[in-house]
Structure formats: structure tokens, C-alpha cells
Amino acid sequence: MKAGALDLGEASKGLAPRGGVNKGVSILDFILRLIALIGTLGSAIAMGTTDETLPFFTQFIRFRAKYDDLPSFTFFVVANSIVSAYLALSLPLSIFHIVRSGARSSRIILIFFDTAMLALLTAGASAAAAIVYLAHKGNARANWISICQQFNSFCERISGSLIGSFGGILVFILIVILSAVAVSRR
Amino acid sequence: MKSGDATTINIAETSGGSKGKAAAAPTIVATTKATKHAAAGWKRGIAIFDFILRLFAIAAALAATTTMGTTDQTLPFFTQFFQFQASYDDLPAFTFFVVANAIASGYLVLSLPFSIVSIVRPHAIGARLLLLVFDTVMVSLTTAGAAAAAAIVYLAHNGNASANWIAICQQFDDFCQRISGAVVASFIAAVIFMLLVVLSGLALRKH
Numbered sequence: 001m002k003a004g005a006l007d008l009g010e011a012s013k014g015l016a017p018r019g020g021v022n023k024g025v026s027i028l029d030f031i032l033r034l035i036a037l038i039g040t041l042g043s044a045i046a047m048g049t050t051d052e053t054l055p056f057f058t059q060f061i062r063f064r065a066k067y068d069d070l071p072s073f074t075f076f077v078v079a080n081s082i083v084s085a086y087l088a089l090s091l092p093l094s095i096f097h098i099v100r101s102g103a104r105s106s107r108i109i110l111i112f113f114d115t116a117m118l119a120l121l122t123a124g125a126s127a128a129a130a131i132v133y134l135a136h137k138g139n140a141r142a143n144w145i146s147i148c149q150q151f152n153s154f155c156e157r158i159s160g161s162l163i164g165s166f167g168g169i170l171v172f173i174l175i176v177i178l179s180a181v182a183v184s185r186r
Numbered sequence: 187m188k189s190g191d192a193t194t195i196n197i198a199e200t201s202g203g204s205k206g207k208a209a210a211a212p213t214i215v216a217t218t219k220a221t222k223h224a225a226a227g228w229k230r231g232i233a234i235f236d237f238i239l240r241l242f243a244i245a246a247a248l249a250a251t252t253t254m255g256t257t258d259q260t261l262p263f264f265t266q267f268f269q270f271q272a273s274y275d276d277l278p279a280f281t282f283f284v285v286a287n288a289i290a291s292g293y294l295v296l297s298l299p300f301s302i303v304s305i306v307r308p309h310a311i312g313a314r315l316l317l318l319v320f321d322t323v324m325v326s327l328t329t330a331g332a333a334a335a336a337a338i339v340y341l342a343h344n345g346n347a348s349a350n351w352i353a354i355c356q357q358f359d360d361f362c363q364r365i366s367g368a369v370v371a372s373f374i375a376a377v378i379f380m381l382l383v384v385l386s387g388l389a390l391r392k393h
Contacts, residue, residue, distance in 0.1 A: 069348035108387050115380050119326075123329050126331070126334040127333040127334060130334035131337055133278060133279070139277060142342070145349075183387060184391075184392065
């Protein structure tokens with residue numbers, strides 16, 4: 001009888017630290033999601049509100065730059081909006097994981113969607129980065145002029161909006177790894 | 187009492203039902219071992235599928251790298267000062283594309299031994315977790331290269347009226363076909379990487 005009671009005591013001691021680490025991982029996951037939400041939302045808004053009109057014009061051409069003049073930027077705004085919406089929707093699930101650290105199936109579903117969103121975010125950010133680079137430097141071979149020399153504030157906006165997005169990418173990588181660690185430790 | 191890979195539960199024996207309870211303990215040992223064997227077989231299946239997917243991803247990433255890296259088209263006419271030549275290193279986005287896909291191919295080849303380890307030892311967490319971490323980074327890197335090149339390829343096909351950028355595909359046909367094909371192959375590799383991440387996550391579950 002006494003041996004059985006001692007066994008139960010040792011077993012419960014082994015489980016408690018494991019449960020505590022899982023809870024810490026879940027809390028960190030929630031905080032990272034909040035950071036990513038702020039980053040991607042900021043990027044979407046910063047890119048989506050670009051609108052610069054130069055103070056001169058000729059009779060036929062109008063010197064105006066907006067984000068939807070370039071399809072890559074439209075894709076960037078759409079991708080960041082989708083990812084922000086997904087993060088907002090996944091926050092309740094993250095809270096659920098803090099409360100119930102042992103849930104495995106929901107974590108795996110979250111890993112799947114997090115990976116898909118990581119790919120979408122990276123695609124949007126890199127496509128926009130390629131066009132931003134072209135806007136800054138132009139390309140001699142293809143005879144593409146750099147438009148940044150004329151559209152200063154537009155250029156600054158589009159360059160700055162990339163920062164939040166790339167930060168979101170880093171955070172997403174961490175989130176996926178954390179979810180996998182939490183799944184493997186239960 | 188805990189033995190190697192199966193747990194036994196000590197049931198306190200009373201004088202009355204000792205026979206019934208002694209029979210219960212071996213069945214509990216038997217069921218935990220059976221669950222572990224079933225889990226090992228299922229994890230092994232996932233690991234084999236993971237290995238096959240890696241082989242496909244190597245093919246896709248290598249194809250993307252070589253197709254983009256060997257682009258070199260010279261148009262048959264030239265003026266006194268210009269020679270109309272298009273190569274991948276004329277555009278920094280394409281250079282990044284080649285580098286990113288080369289890194290992805292190299293990583294995939296190096297990860298094959300770890301994949302084999304997780305086939306042979308289905309319950310090894312370390313190898314799978316390592317693969318998952320690097321696969322996640324590779325998803326990001328491959329998608330970044332593919333998307334940046336796709337943005338430039340789109341511009342090459344369609345041009346942009348607002349920025350006064352002309353579509354160069356109308357002149358450089360072969361170059362354009364090559365870069366478009368390379369981008370498609372790279373996106374296939376990115377999708378395979380995503381599948382690998384989800385598979386590793388599935389196989390990491392403890393039973």
C-alpha cells in the first residue's frame with residue numbers, strides 16, 4: 001500500500017514541470033501572435049494609404065502614384081490583410097491552448113494554417129520588396145527608370161511598410177517552431 | 187514499478203480478489219506496448235512519405251536553380267553601342283532567386299540522412315524537430331525567392347504604364363519562357379516544403 005502511494009507521488013512530480021513549460025510556451029505563442037498582428041496590420045495600412053500626387057502635370061499625363069498602380073503592391077496589401085485577419089481569429093485558439101496545454105489536434109491544425117500563412121506573407125513581402133528595389137534603383141538593361149527620384153514620400157512609405165511585414169515573417173517562423181515543440185513535449 | 191518502455195500499475199492486493207487483479211496487470215502492459223507499436227508503424231509511414239517528398243523537392247529546386255542560372259539570350263541584332271543581351275544576373279531579384287534555390291537544394295540533400303534516421307527510429311524526436319525548424323526557414327526562403335522573381339516576371343510580361351516600364355518579354359522570348367518556368371518550379375518546391383513541415387508536426391505527436 002505504501003509503495004503504491006509513493007509511486008503515485010513520483011509520477012505526479014514528473015508531470016508538473018512538463019505542464020508548466022507547455023503553459024509558458026503557449027503564453028509566448030500568444031504574445032508572438034499579438035506582435036505579428038500589429039506588424040502585419042501596420043504594413044497593410046501603411047501600404048494601403050499611399051497616395052502621392054506631384055505638383056506639376058502636363059496636358060496628357062498625370063503624375064500620381066498609388067499602391068494599386070503596381071499589382072505587386074495590391075497583392076502585398078491583400079496578403080497582409082488576410083494574415084492579420086487570420087491572426088486575429090487565431091488569438092482565441094491560442095488562449096484556449098494556454099488554458100488547456102494538452103490539446104494536440106488543435107495545435108496541429110494551427111501548425112498547418114500557420115505554415116500556409118507564413119508562405120502567403122513571405123510571398124507578398126518579397127514581391128513588394130522586389131518592386132521597391134526596382135523603384136529605388138531602376139534597371140539599366142530593361143530600361144526601367146527608378147521612380148523614387150520623383151515620388152519621394154511614396155517611396156518612403158512603401159519601403160517602411162516592408163519592415164512590419166518582414167518582422168511578421170520572423171515571428172511566424174518562431175510561432176511554428178514553438179507549436180511543434182509544444183506538440184512534441186506532451 | 188516502472189520498467190523499460192512499458193509502465194505497470196501497482197494495484198494493491200487485497201486478500202479477496204487477488205486472482206482477478208493479478209490477471210488485470212498483464213493486460214494493461216500488453217495494451218500500452220500494442221499502442222506504441224501501432225504508433226511506430228504510422229510514424230514510420232509518415233517518415234517514408236517525408237523522404238519521398240524530399241526527393242521531389244530536390245528535383246524541383248534543382249530544376250529552378252539550373253533553369254534560371256543558365257539563362258542567356260542574345261538578340262540577333264545590335265546597334266553600334268548596345269548589344270541586346272538578357273541574363274539572370276541583370277536583375278538582382280533573379281540573382282537572389284538562384285541563390286535561394288541553390289541553398290534550398292543543398293539543404294535538402296543534407297537533410298536526407300536525418301530523414302532516413304527518422305524512418306529507422308520512428309520515436310526519435312530530435313531529428314524530426316531539427317528537420318521541422320530548418321524546413322520552416324526554408325519555406326520562407328524559397329517562397330521569398332520565388333515571389334520576388336514572380337514579381338519581376340510579371341513586370342517583364344506586362345510592363346507597367348504608370349511607372350513607364352516596358353514589357354521586355356516581347357523581345358526576349360526564350361529568356362521569358364525560361365524565367366517563367368523556373369518560377370513555377372520554385373513554387374512547387376515551396377509547396378512541398380510546407381507539406382514537409384505539416385508532416386513533421388504530425389509525426390511529432392506523442393502517444
